[in-house]
Amino acid sequence: MNDKISIDDLIQSVKSYNASMVSTIRKAYDMAYNLHNGQLRQSGEPYIIHPLTVAYILSEMMADADTICAALLHDTLEDTNITKEEIAENFNSNVANLVDGVTKISKLNFSTKEDQNHANTRKIITGITTDVRIILIKLADRLHNMRTLQFKTEFKQKENSLETLEIFVPMAY
Numbered sequence: 001m002n003d004k005i006s007i008d009d010l011i012q013s014v015k016s017y018n019a020s021m022v023s024t025i026r027k028a029y030d031m032a033y034n035l036h037n038g039q040l041r042q043s044g045e046p047y048i049i050h051p052l053t054v055a056y057i058l059s060e061m062m063a064d065a066d067t068i069c070a071a072l073l074h075d076t077l078e079d080t081n082i083t084k085e086e087i088a089e090n091f092n093s094n095v096a097n098l099v100d101g102v103t104k105i106s107k108l109n110f111s112t113k114e115d116q117n118h119a120n121t122r123k124i125i126t127g128i129t130t131d132v133r134i135i136l137i138k139l140a141d142r143l144h145n146m147r148t149l150q151f152k153t154e155f156k157q158k159e160n161s162l163e164t165l166e167i168f169v170p171m172a173y
Helices: 007-015 019-036 049-060 065-073 084-090 093-102 113-130 132-147 154-172
Strands: none
Touching: 007 019, 007 049, 019 049, 019 065, 049 065, 049 132, 065 093, 065 132, 084 093, 093 113, 093 132, 113 132, 113 154, 132 154
């Protein structure tokens, strides 16, 4: 897999196992592209590269259309002004629930970062019992974030690595 995944790479990957999903996935990509337009990753690249790569990782696992669409939209609830209801209207309640299941809990609800982290961990664990696809998206998201860790501060690199070892590795296992 190369560093920069394109929508064409994702479409080719999906076509290899289910061509009927392509138009829905293209629609999710277009929505994510428009919602994230102008946003950049810490690497300086357009933000859309991240959800596109997460979706591609899942396509390599032959994930279904709802999972790929949710992967493309996975950061929209926390990073843009779209609502869960709008995602459901444009796709379906499964996609909306998957995106919501992957979305971190707002910082506004907590007095400390530690409290927020505990709540997010609880949400992830609850996701396992709700729909295993939430965990698959979360793991693909973390995999791409770990692959691009060099753009974070040393503190964030250590924090993310520890969280990966303590939470995501056991979950993947």
